[in-house]
Amino acid sequence: MTLRIQHSRGGVELDVRRIPVLLVLVPVVVLLSACGQAHKPGVRAGIVEIASIAAESALMADDLARGRSKITFIRVHGAELSAQAQHEAEKLNDDPVAPSVKSPIETAITLASDIGGAIDEMRVSPQDRQQAREDEAKLHDWALKARKLAETL
Amino acid sequence: MKKFFQIALGVIAAIGGFVDIGELVFNTQAGADFRYTLLWAVPVGVIGIVVFAEMTGRIATVSGRPIFDVVRMRMGLNVALVTLVASLLINLITLAAEVGGAAIVLQLLFDVNVSTLILLAVVALVLIVYFVPFGGIERIFGYLGCGLLVYVAAAIHLKPDWHQLASGLLPSWHSSALYAYFVVGVIGAALIPYEVYFYSSGAIEDRWKIGDLNLNRANAILGFTLGGILSIALMVVAGEVFFAPQVHPGYLGTTALGAERAYGEAGLLLALLGMLFAVGGAAVECAFSGAYTLAQFAGWEWGKYRRPRDAPRFTLAWLIFFALAFVVVETGVDPVLLTEYAVILSVVALPLTYLPALLVARDKTFMGDHANGILANAVGWLYFVIILVVSVAAIPLLLVTDGGAV
Numbered sequence: 001m002t003l004r005i006q007h008s009r010g011g012v013e014l015d016v017r018r019i020p021v022l023l024v025l026v027p028v029v030v031l032l033s034a035c036g037q038a039h040k041p042g043v044r045a046g047i048v049e050i051a052s053i054a055a056e057s058a059l060m061a062d063d064l065a066r067g068r069s070k071i072t073f074i075r076v077h078g079a080e081l082s083a084q085a086q087h088e089a090e091k092l093n094d095d096p097v098a099p100s101v102k103s104p105i106e107t108a109i110t111l112a113s114d115i116g117g118a119i120d121e122m123r124v125s126p127q128d129r130q131q132a133r134e135d136e137a138k139l140h141d142w143a144l145k146a147r148k149l150a151e152t153l
Numbered sequence: 154m155k156k157f158f159q160i161a162l163g164v165i166a167a168i169g170g171f172v173d174i175g176e177l178v179f180n181t182q183a184g185a186d187f188r189y190t191l192l193w194a195v196p197v198g199v200i201g202i203v204v205f206a207e208m209t210g211r212i213a214t215v216s217g218r219p220i221f222d223v224v225r226m227r228m229g230l231n232v233a234l235v236t237l238v239a240s241l242l243i244n245l246i247t248l249a250a251e252v253g254g255a256a257i258v259l260q261l262l263f264d265v266n267v268s269t270l271i272l273l274a275v276v277a278l279v280l281i282v283y284f285v286p287f288g289g290i291e292r293i294f295g296y297l298g299c300g301l302l303v304y305v306a307a308a309i310h311l312k313p314d315w316h317q318l319a320s321g322l323l324p325s326w327h328s329s330a331l332y333a334y335f336v337v338g339v340i341g342a343a344l345i346p347y348e349v350y351f352y353s354s355g356a357i358e359d360r361w362k363i364g365d366l367n368l369n370r371a372n373a374i375l376g377f378t379l380g381g382i383l384s385i386a387l388m389v390v391a392g393e394v395f396f397a398p399q400v401h402p403g404y405l406g407t408t409a410l411g412a413e414r415a416y417g418e419a420g421l422l423l424a425l426l427g428m429l430f431a432v433g434g435a436a437v438e439c440a441f442s443g444a445y446t447l448a449q450f451a452g453w454e455w456g457k458y459r460r461p462r463d464a465p466r467f468t469l470a471w472l473i474f475f476a477l478a479f480v481v482v483e484t485g486v487d488p489v490l491l492t493e494y495a496v497i498l499s500v501v502a503l504p505l506t507y508l509p510a511l512l513v514a515r516d517k518t519f520m521g522d523h524a525n526g527i528l529a530n531a532v533g534w535l536y537f538v539i540i541l542v543v544s545v546a547a548i549p550l551l552l553v554t555d556g557g558a559v
Contacts, residue, residue, distance in 0.1 A: 055398035068417030077406030
């Protein structure tokens with residue numbers, strides 16, 4: 001079965017049986033054509049995630065500084081958060097970068113590395129409350145910086 | 154007096170047993186991202202599970218047939234086969250998520266290699282299921298799962314804005330795909346089908362008679378409602394602790410951190426203990442639910458009240474379920490991610506479970522005097538429409554929001 005679509009110089013025949021194929025192919029082609037460069041929403045999501053990790057780690061550091069946590073919890077959950085920060089940094093680093101987002105990405109990668117480092121400090125010496133208090137302040141500050149950075153995108 | 158204690162014990166078990174990894178994940182994420190504005194989705198889900206659990210418990214009590222038998226009888230072999238395959242797949246994913254969740258909680262407590270803990274969790278669950286009678290299993294996991302009540306205390310302790318909290322219980326809408334995704338997730342987590350397969354088969358395991366219909370009603374209404382309060386508490390705690398600093402929870406440790414913020418180390422330990430037994434209990438329910446559906450479809454002897462040698466294929470089935478879940482989790486897949494997929498996929502399959510239950514429960518020729526009344530029919534059909542809507546929306550929302558990440 002064919003549809004004849006009128007054209008100014010004649011007609012173009014379109015096989016109706018091919019419509020489902022086109023319905024699948026067109027979005028795929030559109031999606032593929034969008035690939036290749038990291039775009040602002042994806043970059044922003046990565047930086048928001050980094051801010052979230054810093055904010056959560058600051059809460060954990062606050063409890064640690066006040067002697068209200070458990071060492072195994074700090075070590076295990078801290079490891080998850082630190083690994084996630086590193087993973088987000090790697091994703092941002094590996095994606096091909098559009099020039100307009102290059103600078104924020106570099107800042108975000110540095111932030112993620114600092115955040116991971118502070119979490120690892122807590123994991124190494126969870127008994128050190130003074131260290132935890134200092135880490136809490138730094139993590140809180142980095143969470144704010146990452147959030148502001150995400151808002152610029 | 155004996156009846157009163159039976160109801161009280163059932164209710165306590167249901168409180169601890171209602172919350173599984175799906176509730177722990179979705180309610181915490183929903184509270185962190187939307188504070189109180191998604192609270193209304195919890196009662197919507199809870200009323201749904203109360204309505205359908207009561208119906209399936211009543212069908213099992215009156216007819217002596219569990220819900221999967223009814224699916225096959227009412228919908229025919231082909232639909233039953235599709236339902237069987239879907240429910241087995243979802244059960245396996247959910248079971249893997251629960252086992253992985255139990256291992257993560259153990260790791261948060263003891264900081265031991267997670268692979269070892271997965272093995273330990275599976276072996277412990279298998280031994281408990283094999284050697285402890287059905288009622289004992291319900292009580293062990295139900296009572297110890299009540300450690301999660303620390304979230305109810307924490308929700309009050311953190312001094313929420315009660316006016317905003319009450320407003321959150323009234324349905325509202327945000328024009329955001331993420332909000333819609335969490336509505337589907339929170340409702341889906343409450344209505345997850347393994348709960349009714351387990352509940353209705355449990356009615357037969359417990360040998361309920363017509364005289365136990367009030368016990369069925371009381372267990373369904375009180376148990377699931379009070380379990381729903383736990384879900385609300387999880388969301389409120391997440392809203393109080395994580396909303397303002399814009400934390401997006403992606404780990405069970407984040408859920409535990411909420412209780413620690415309220416009560417320090419004691420809160421953390423209670424939360425982890427409650428989580429361990431809640432997900433452990435849910436793992437047992439999932440494994441049994443899979444074995445029940447398979448045995449009921451194939452016409453095998455089934456039931457925990459039978460000795461393993463009297464129901465060998467049923468026993469082998471739940472053992473295989475645990476073994477498969479072990480293999481899945483040992484691949485290193487993230488249990489939280491598995492949970493999200495399990496809940497969303499189960500939402501898609503909800504109509505296959507709940508439509509036959511509704512059709513049979515309202516059938517006077519089958520149920521006699523115990524068929525649905527006007528109210529049960531009206532609420533049942535209303536919920537069937539809700540179930541249809543969320544089941545159609547689930548997969549597109551999963552894709553659009555990248556599993557709640559966007």
